[in-house]
Amino acid sequence: MISKFISEIKKKKTLSSLPDAFVKKLIENYFQKYPKLEKFLKDHPKPLKSKEFKLMMKDLRKTLHDVYGIFVLRDKNLRHLKEHLAEIKEIDEGALQIHMDLLSTHKSSLERLNFYYQIYGEIFKHTGKPKSILDLACGLNPLSFPYMGLKKVDYFASELTDFDSEFIQEYFDLMKSFGLNGKAFAMDLLHAKDLPKVDVCFLFKTLDSLEDIERNYSKELIKKIPAKFLVVSFPTMSIGGKNPIKQRGWFFRIMRELGYKAETFEIENEVFYIIKNK
Template sequence: IYGAFASRKLLKLKDKPKEWVLRKHLSTQERLSHYEEIYSRVLKGLKEISVIDLGAGVNGFSYAYFKNLGFDVEYLGIEAIGQLVDLMNSYFKKEKIKGKALHVSLFDLDRIKNLIKETKKPRIVFLFKTLDSLELLQRNYSKKLILEIAPFTERIVVSFATESMAKRKKFKIKRTWIIYFIEKNFRVLDDFESKGERYIVFGKK
């Protein structure tokens, strides 16, 4: 996934257009033709917003879609891969975007909460295709993370793949554990699928 973003190529990548970068990362490649649909739904009813993107990858390069839809977004990307953080920050600086990326582990929960609290309200947190990776490292950490950050947010959006990106086959795993958890503890605002990725938008009850 990260081969195109190796540190030895970083200087060259800084001059690449945003669409090129989004196409080179598997998750953002899948969303590229659907970003406006996704953002219009998950941000519906909001205008000036802080977006906190946990496990951002290179999703910060999609910032222009916020602007195209009329959303005034202050963007904070949290990413564990340092090269991707540098790449996003270079892009934000070049394009004079109200955004920054930080090299922070999602397991540093106290710092994550403090960073969220430092942003302006209203706040929405993205967890796009992040939960499976967290669960591989620590079972049930996703639930803990969501419960801990929820009091400081207006909305949280989680997403997960429903198709194999390579073969376009539906997965048998339905992730009922996270769906049940969300429905039990939160108010679901929207639930939809786009290009092999399911999005659940929820907030406090």
């Protein structure tokens, strides 16, 4: 029964590449919250047609949209970048423009587009210039490489679906001769394991989504990351930029419990915490 629910929910185009296991977990959480609903749907002759299922689907699609569906990749610009890079030896103005066009297609990187030099300046002031980076739930952030001022770096990047991580890998392959030695992989961070050892790990605008699905999971995740420094960021305004988001008490509690102290800085609509790992 649950597999039918998963396929029905994934019929929405923006959610179609999500891993089944991820959607399944959400449905199970939903049934835990509304225990009678599971039995009701199980006994129903046509559960997919019931208004109870439709309501559940609406709720779950909204959650999935908030944690994932806003992430839509465009590969036309990537082809354009490929053609451009074939002709040049250094990242020039034209290549930077194509990077900007690509970064603009993801809400998170779009919001920090004008701040990328400042962000990496601040981060690397504390961490030193990294030789290796792990970017978890990376979105399109690996495409901000030209703003990092790094000549050579090993860059590991994870996204939720195969589709998205394959896109990032294509980008890495294009950029190899420019010092970006990248490996992209699909990983549901709620089941993170075997993470590579690196100098710096980015967890940009991601912990809120994980906490929405599994409270207190951030602590488990942070403990699993073998990086010398962690850089965690959060939006300071809600989606749409209308309302300020209140302080995240849970994050500071986790930091205290793990005995971590953080350096912090803020740009428009994003706050960063730089944490030295133990």
